Amino acid sequence: MSQQELAAYLNVTASCISHYENGERGVPTDSLERAASLFGISAYDFYEKNAANKTANTAFAFRAGELEPTDLDEIARFRTVVRNFISMKNKLKRYEGQERK
Known part of the structure; x- marks a missing residue:
């Protein structure tokens, strides 16, 4: 997914995405939640400190080709x-497992 595609989806500019990626700006909570929803992860996964857990949590993140923001x-x-x-x-x-006990 390009910066332009993500920017359009989040309703920000591509340069804003670049600032987020480079750590020059903090990402607003609503943008994190929207991005997490798109990628099929929890917004909390962005804060995961453990590298192994972060990889596991985001391994199946959505990869988009040329899709419109509405898609x-x-x-x-x-x-x-x-x-x-x-x-x-x-x-x-x-x-069901508890009922069998």
Whole structure:
């Protein structure tokens, strides 16, 4: 994903993305949350100190080709649905496991 594509998705300029990447500016929380949603990770993963955990948490981050910002919005919403489904499925398994005991 290019800086321009990410910038368009976050509604900032490409130079702003460059400043974020170089540590010259802090990234606003709303931009972090929006980017995390796009990449299918938690916003907290951006703060992970342990390199191994960070790699594991972001290994499946979304890689976009030439997609429009509206496409990225749809992908981010879909990822949220999938994450919620997986969370519910895992909770149901734990609940069913507790009932068998």
